[in-house]
């Protein structure tokens with residue numbers, strides 16, 4: 220490889236094997252930093268010849284710890300983060316390690332954007348493999364809906380192009396099917412014209428009624444508005460009004476990419492929700508929606524128990540969320556939900572492997588704990604919350620944790636799951652890429 224390889228016992232192995240979340244107790248034998256597709260192919264070949272497990276890492280945000288391995292090789296593509304913009308074609312071609320924040324900052328120089336998620340440090344390849352729902356989901360669709368082409372190094376070390384016209388089955392599968400089919404080494408996205416949005420942080424005291432009312436108002440809003448809400452005991456964060464710190468709060472990041480003249484009308488139902496409602500919503504550059512995350516290495520990585528579901532309503536869980544906040548466990552508890560529909564639901568279900576386009580809400584419950592020994596109790600709590608959302612729920616693979624036994628199949632409808640297994644058999648019959656929400660090859 221041209222890139223560097225860090226081995227167990229090297230002084231910087233601790234840092235090299237650190238991810239956004241911690242507490243997985245996984246210690247790799249090596250971390251290989253690929254610089255290009257040839258490095259990726261070399262690492263895959265080496266791992267296969269020596270029967271070593273591979274975990275692929277771009278931005279390191281896997282809540283399941285899938286970009287780590289115990290005794291295996293982390294194939295890290297974070298350094299492959301180039302970005303080329305073709306202004307004429309309105310496309311951006313990036314390396315897999317490009318983070319959503321730097322992607323957006325570069326595109327914004329030209330008044331252009333592609334929507335990923337709500338966090339600038341998530342890598343574009345990791346989020347795209349999951350689907351990618353963010354501030355522009357209802358107006359512009361998921362990240363995968365702007366993906367035009369990807370380069371994929373397969374388990375055999377071959378470099379393939381995946382697009383509507385080349386290897387379309389592979390292109391279908393990587394848009395939501397996770398890292399099961401190979402390593403993405405380059406992605407090309409459509410860019411959309413967008414400079415400013417009317418957005419910011421909305422906050423109100425949390426109650427079961429507030430959760431239900433906010434969800435209803437979000438669902439009733441025009442598709443220019445995407446809202447990402449979190450219900451929690453408010454930490455002392457600058458974006459949350461000080462008088463709410465330490466109290467149960469519903470805080471939402473809201474982004475309206477429609478006509479600014481109509482924005483007051485869009486936000487009116489939210490501002491009418493009740494006493495204590497407050498916001499800093501204004502016309503801001505799109506990238507102003509992103510808040511800086513903690514600097515890597517500043518603090519120990521949080522240890523998280525997480526559960527997730529795709530549903531049509533959060534009404535049935537609202538009381539239980541308030542009960543959890545009244546008797547908090549762990550370091551922090553969050554119930555998050557985002558209303559989808561809009562452009563997400565415009566794309567036919569069978570067009571991509573992300574298959575729950577008809578589900579209106581992506582929900583997740585998370586409890587951060589100080590020590591991994593607290594995980595089983597925390598996991599039982601978040602599982603219990605998500606169970607209350609009812610039996611007929613899907614899941615979003617991007618928010619699935621390691622402890623979710625049925626999660627991978629819940630992430631896909633039965634027809635998508637069967638098709639994913641066929642594509643897996645075609646491109647990775649030996650299941651070399653199994654550190655992911657694993658699609659078992661069809662037999």
Ligand SMILES: Cc1cc2nc3c(=O)[nH]c(=O)nc-3n(C[C@H](O)[C@H](O)[C@H](O)COP(=O)(O)OP(=O)(O)OC[C@H]3O[C@@H](n4cnc5c(N)ncnc54)[C@H](O)[C@@H]3O)c2cc1C
Nearest residue numbers: 277278279280281285286336337342345351352398402403
């Ligand atoms: C703080 C936070 C905020 C988030 N916000 C959002 C959001 O707003 N919207 C949303 O949709 N999702 C969101 N997510 C979920 C996120 O999209 C997924 O966890 C995603 O997989 C992270 O990608 P990554 O590259 O950063 O992580 P990694 O841990 O590096 O990758 C995750 C997995 O993806 C696969 N993978 C990554 N890169 C490649 C590659 N180049 N080739 C093949 N396989 C690869 C591997 O299986 C790997 O285990 C968030 C997650 C966190 C932790």
